[in-house]
Structure formats: C-alpha cells, structure tokens
Amino acid sequence: MRIAVIDGMGGGIGAQIVSLLKQEIGDRAEIIALGTNASATDRMVRAGAGRGASGENAIRVSVVSADIILGPIGIVIPDSMMGEVTALTAQAVFSSRAEKFLIPLAQQHFTIVGFESKPVGTLIAQTVQMVKERFSGI
Numbered sequence: 187m188r189i190a191v192i193d194g195m196g197g198g199i200g201a202q203i204v205s206l207l208k209q210e211i212g213d214r215a216e217i218i219a220l221g222t223n224a225s226a227t228d229r230m231v232r233a234g235a236g237r238g239a240s241g242e243n244a245i246r247v248s249v250v251s252a253d254i255i256l257g258p259i260g261i262v263i264p265d266s267m268m269g270e271v272t273a274l275t276a277q278a279v280f281s282s283r284a285e286k287f288l289i290p291l292a293q294q295h296f297t298i299v300g301f302e303s304k305p306v307g308t309l310i311a312q313t314v315q316m317v318k319e320r321f322s323g324i
Contacts, residue, residue: 187214187215187216187253187254187321188215188216188218188251188252188253188254189207189211189215189216189217189218189252189253189254189255189256189317190218190220190248190249190252190254190255190256190284191203191204191207191217191218191219191220191230191235191255191256191257192220192221192222192245192249192255192256192257192261192279193219193220193221193222193226193230193257193258193261194221194222194223194226194260194267194268194270194271195222195223195226195267195268195270196225196226196229197219197221197225197226197227197228197229197230198229199257199258199289199291199306199310200219200221200226200229200230200233200257201229201230201232201233202233202306202307202310203230203256203257203310203313203314204217204219204230204233204234204235205233205234206310206311206314207234207256207314207317208233208234210314210315210317210318211317211318211321214321215321216236217234217235217236218235218236218237218238218239218248218252219231219233219235219237219238219239220238220239220240220244220245220248220249221238221239221240221241222240222241222242222245222267222270222271222275223240223241223270224240226240227239227240242272242274242275245275245278245279246274246275246278249278249279249282249284250278250282252282252284253284253285254284254285254286254287254317254320254321255279255282255284255285255286255287256286256287256288256289256313256314256317257279257288257289258288258289258291259288259289259290259291259298260291261275261276261279261288262276262279262280262286262288263276263296264276264277265295266295285320287313287316287317289306289309289310289313290309291306291309
C-alpha cells in the first residue's frame, strides 16, 4: 500500500499527517511525502515519510502509483496554497485513481458551504483514523 501525503507552503499539515500515520499504521504502508516545495517535503520526511519529492512534476508522476492520497483540500484546486498548486498538479491529483482523503481547510478564493469549523489537529486525527479503518479493511 502506497500513501502519498501532499502539502505545500511550510509543510506543517503534511508533517502532522505523516507523524500520525506512522503512529497508527507504522511500516505497514509506504508513506511518500510530496511537497509543492522543498521545505514542505523536507518537513514531511523529517516527520517520518519513507521518501519525498518536490514540485509539480514529482507530484504528477507520483500520484499515479498511489493507493491513497491525503492532504488539504487545496491539492485539487488550481492556484490554491498561495498559488503553489498549479492547474496541472490539481488535475493530476484529482484524476488519480487513488482514494483521496481531503482535509477541508479554508482557502482564500472559495467557501465550502456547510463546512463545520474544527481545529486542524482534530481534522487530521479524523482523517488518519479514516485511513486506518480503510487500511485495515484491505
């Protein structure tokens, strides 16, 4: 099982996801850190990802072989994360056959109607729990 964690900017969300995944799943899955920039990737690798890559092309190539993709909802929205998510990156993630677990974090240029605001840590914990449940069912 290959889990791709995608994040940008400082990589803080991705690092939290990776760290919690390592605690909950351990080495039963390969965790790949995919950052929109090198700083985000480095932070996720330091949090425990097995390997990492940065940038649009690395993300586009890597999501093809992922079974599960995790990250903030912005990874499927062009120009999100202050422009770090390109249209090609968003399309590649959206089109991937992998199951996607998207954390509904606010974006500057759109609103998710009906979204209940919760602390980021709670959203990450819920996401990882859902992945753990899906993982145990495989």
